[in-house]
Amino acid sequence: MKNRPTKPAGQSKDKKAKNLFSLSPKDRLILNEIQRKFPVTHRPFLALARRLGMKEKEILERVQRLKEAGIIRRIGASFSARAVGFSSTLCAAKVPPEKIEEFVSVVNSYPGVTHNYEREGDFNLWFTLIAPSRKRIEGILAAISRRTGVRPILDLPATNTLKIAVDFNFE
Numbered sequence: 001m002k003n004r005p006t007k008p009a010g011q012s013k014d015k016k017a018k019n020l021f022s023l024s025p026k027d028r029l030i031l032n033e034i035q036r037k038f039p040v041t042h043r044p045f046l047a048l049a050r051r052l053g054m055k056e057k058e059i060l061e062r063v064q065r066l067k068e069a070g071i072i073r074r075i076g077a078s079f080s081a082r083a084v085g086f087s088s089t090l091c092a093a094k095v096p097p098e099k100i101e102e103f104v105s106v107v108n109s110y111p112g113v114t115h116n117y118e119r120e121g122d123f124n125l126w127f128t129l130i131a132p133s134r135k136r137i138e139g140i141l142a143a144i145s146r147r148t149g150v151r152p153i154l155d156l157p158a159t160n161t162l163k164i165a166v167d168f169n170f171e
Helices: 013-020 025-034 044-052 056-068 097-110 136-146
Strands: 003-005 087-093 113-119 125-131 152-154
Touching: 025 056, 025 125, 044 056, 087 136, 097 113, 097 125, 097 136, 125 136, 136 152
Parallel strands: none
Antiparallel strands: 003 113, 087 125, 087 152, 113 125
């Protein structure tokens, strides 16, 4: 099944794969460390450097290079929408091929969209949406439908949350 991100993905898969195999031992050490133990401090890269026995400048340069290579997509906190009083939902839409680019652009214009993927099948565009309330989610979905002419857009809020952590071991 095709699972292609519709947001700009950066470099080609071939370049990312090539870079993955040329990771130095220090790069691997940094990647292992920042997945779950990123320091929450005003100088996180200094704290990380001290923990790993490296210089802050070296950590910053390596992380920047890994980001430019597409190996690191982002560094940031992940919050539970429900725990902070927000609502989230998974959405699916039937988008004609000639409208995909426009639909993606409209969907991605909303700050609460966290993922947006094209897949095979009748419902070919899937995205997740987080907003302060269910009412706001419904309003955003109605606006997307109105702006694009795409109907229906399925609103599939989770009834149970099952989360598994996916950490990569770079050793």
